[in-house]
Amino acid sequence: MILSLLEKFPKQFTPREIQKDLISQIEQELKSGYKKIILCAPTGVGKSLVGATIASYFDSSFTVTASKHLQDQYVKDIPFLKSVKGKQNFPCLKLMSSENVDNSRRAMRWGLTCDKGQCQERISKNGKEIIEVCKFKPTIKQVENKAQDSSSCTYYLQKYDALVAKHSLWNYHAFFQIMKFNKKLFEDYLDRKVSIFDEAHKIEDQIIQFVGFDIFSGQIDECNLNSEKYDFSDLDSMIKLTDDIAYSYAKKIKDIKESPVFQNEPDYELITRLERRYDKAAQAKIDIADNKDNFVVNDPIRDISGNFRTISVKPIDVSKFAKTFFETEYQIFMSATIDKNSFCENMGLAKDDVAFVDAPKSPFQIENRRIDLLNIRRLSYGSTEEDEIEVIKTIDRILDEHSSERGLILTSSIPRCQKILRFLSPKNTRRIRICHSNNKDGKTQDEIISEHASDPTGVLLSSSLWEGVDLKDDLSRFQIIAKVPYPNYKEKRTKAKMDKFPLWYTSKTLTKLLQGFGRSIRSEDDWAKTYVLDTAVNNVFFKAQQMIPKAYYDVLGMENL
Numbered sequence: 084m085i086l087s088l089l090e091k092f093p094k095q096f097t098p099r100e101i102q103k104d105l106i107s108q109i110e111q112e113l114k115s116g117y118k119k120i121i122l123c124a125p126t127g128v129g130k131s132l133v134g135a136t137i138a139s140y141f142d143s144s145f146t147v148t149a150s151k152h153l154q155d156q157y158v159k160d161i162p163f164l165k166s167v168k169g170k171q172n173f174p175c176l177k178l179m180s181s182e183n184v185d186n187s188r189r190a191m192r193w194g195l196t197c198d199k200g201q202c203q204e205r206i207s208k209n210g211k212e213i214i215e216v217c218k219f220k221p222t223i224k225q226v227e228n229k230a231q232d233s234s235s236c237t238y239y240l241q242k243y244d245a246l247v248a249k250h251s252l253w254n255y256h257a258f259f260q261i262m263k264f265n266k267k268l269f270e271d272y273l274d275r276k277v278s279i280f281d282e283a284h285k286i287e288d289q290i291i292q293f294v295g296f297d298i299f300s301g302q303i304d305e306c307n308l309n310s311e312k313y314d315f316s317d318l319d320s321m322i323k324l325t326d327d328i329a330y331s332y333a334k335k336i337k338d339i340k341e342s343p344v345f346q347n348e349p350d351y352e353l354i355t356r357l358e359r360r361y362d363k364a365a366q367a368k369i370d371i372a373d374n375k376d377n378f379v380v381n382d383p384i385r386d387i388s389g390n391f392r393t394i395s396v397k398p399i400d401v402s403k404f405a406k407t408f409f410e411t412e413y414q415i416f417m418s419a420t421i422d423k424n425s426f427c428e429n430m431g432l433a434k435d436d437v438a439f440v441d442a443p444k445s446p447f448q449i450e451n452r453r454i455d456l457l458n459i460r461r462l463s464y465g466s467t468e469e470d471e472i473e474v475i476k477t478i479d480r481i482l483d484e485h486s487s488e489r490g491l492i493l494t495s496s497i498p499r500c501q502k503i504l505r506f507l508s509p510k511n512t513r514r515i516r517i518c519h520s521n522n523k524d525g526k527t528q529d530e531i532i533s534e535h536a537s538d539p540t541g542v543l544l545s546s547s548l549w550e551g552v553d554l555k556d557d558l559s560r561f562q563i564i565a566k567v568p569y570p571n572y573k574e575k576r577t578k579a580k581m582d583k584f585p586l587w588y589t590s591k592t593l594t595k596l597l598q599g600f601g602r603s604i605r606s607e608d609d610w611a612k613t614y615v616l617d618t619a620v621n622n623v624f625f626k627a628q629q630m631i632p633k634a635y636y637d638v639l640g641m642e643n644l
């Protein structure tokens with residue numbers, strides 16, 4: 084190693100003491116031969132700059148993060164990262180041309196985006212079936228040689244630009260998509276020295292989207308299958324259903340191709356769509372049948388009339404699949420809340436091969452992030468009505484104490500949100516905005532938060548804002564954790580995973596809880612008070628003692644342990 088790691092700190096910033104300390108610890112671990120390092124550091128430490136330092140040190144890298152918002156933040160701070168965004172963020176030139184729209188902004192407003200474009204089509208030419216590639220689509224070689232047309236598709240330009248660059252920035256979905264399906268296609272461009280995985284505690288949820296199968300009622304209808312013939316609680320029956328779906332798509336494709344209508348006027352778009360569905364079902368069947376003990380059938384979701392809507396078959400242990408996504412020689416996993424043992428077990432990493440760097444303290448003053456464990460009642464499936472009401476009365480009292488401020492109430496489920504709303508006093512009920520990832524009136528989470536921002540005493544009530552939202556400064560001066568966010572063990576996968584990996588269940592609960600603590604304190608000058616009402620929190624802290632990151636010791640009174 085020629086330079087010290089710190090010398091690679093992004094030049095436009097001055098490293099803070101805590102960043103210097105973490106960089107020095109990481110350097111030690113690298114020198115000792117570790118190639119996989121977990122960095123656990125709370126909000127405010129500036130992990131992204133530490134990640135950028137490591138990326139720059141190794142001279143070629145992938146940085147992978149969890150949301151568009153975080154991606155934007157990275158691009159702003161670290162310009163040497165070439166960012167890849169999803170197709171929905173770019174206007175499709177082909178659609179613009181067919182709709183006679185010459186203004187990109189208007190195209191975006193009208194929804195003529197790249198995710199709707201057909202980048203390659205099968206067409207019939209001189210009686211022969213050929214693939215026609217969109218004339219705006221550049222090749223990666225053209226981009227590499229800077230020989231692309233100036234009017235090329237902007238989505239592919241930025242994607243290929245990132246793939247040929249030494250340092251690129253991805254969201255998990257786009258990155259995993261390449262690692263799972265397109266490794267061969269881009270093999271010349273995936274040889275990078277280090278991967279920096281930000282928000283690494285979310286990796287499992289990302290991987291799970293790429294393994295297993297989701298079956299929808301529309302699919303069963305499309306395949307002319309009778310859902311009543313299948314047992315939705317039995318894995319073998321679901322494998323049979325997946326197989327029947329694949330068979331039905333294969334037959335459809337064959338019948339359509341042989342039909343006189345298709346011979347005269349081929350609809351290749353339809354065939355391509357069916358082939359994609361066939362591939363997905365056939366691959367899922369192989370994955371699941373190959374390792375049946377590792378898959379669980381979740382309960383089907385039905386509509387209010389009891390009709391089947393959707394069901395998913397998901398793996399319990401994702402470690403077997405995780406390796407596909409981690410290929411660079413060096414791997415850095417960063418998060419504010421991550422436990423080494425549970426993470427390694429979950430991802431199939433040998434603990435001895437992984438170094439753990441834990442930030443010694445929070446960069447924020449303790450006065451700004453006080454947590455009050457009020458121990459009102461224990462909430463669970465078996466709680467009495469009296470317990471529930473007592474907790475809601477306490478929420479009412481806290482809202483009265485903070486009558487002139489904005490705040491946040493976090494709980495574990497939508498029915499619990501509704502119950503809180505039903506029993507609050509009328510004056511406090513008027514302050515509440517329920518905010519979920521999908522809202523009844525079709526409003527997005529961002530829309531509800533911006534309404535909240537214009538209400539000086541507004542309070543958000545949610546079961547989903549535990550992560551991924553920044554309620555900085557006076558957007559929230561108090562937060563109430565009404566119920567500890569245990570994963571829902573009524574969900575079969577959660578139950579199966581919990582039985583097999585008890586560490587996972589505790590770690591998952593702790594992670595969500597600690598993420599919740601951080602929603603309203605986003606910078607050094609920011610402050611908010613947190614109240615925890617559910618006494619189950621003591622149980623979590625007791626069981627998870629060894630997993631609690633050092634940065635929380637002061638605020639949880641654990642400094643002398």
Ligand code: SF4
Pocket residue numbers: 174175176177178196197198200201202203217218219220236237238239
């Ligand atoms: S290559 Fe780009 S412009 Fe062409 S169809 Fe695809 S998204 Fe649209």
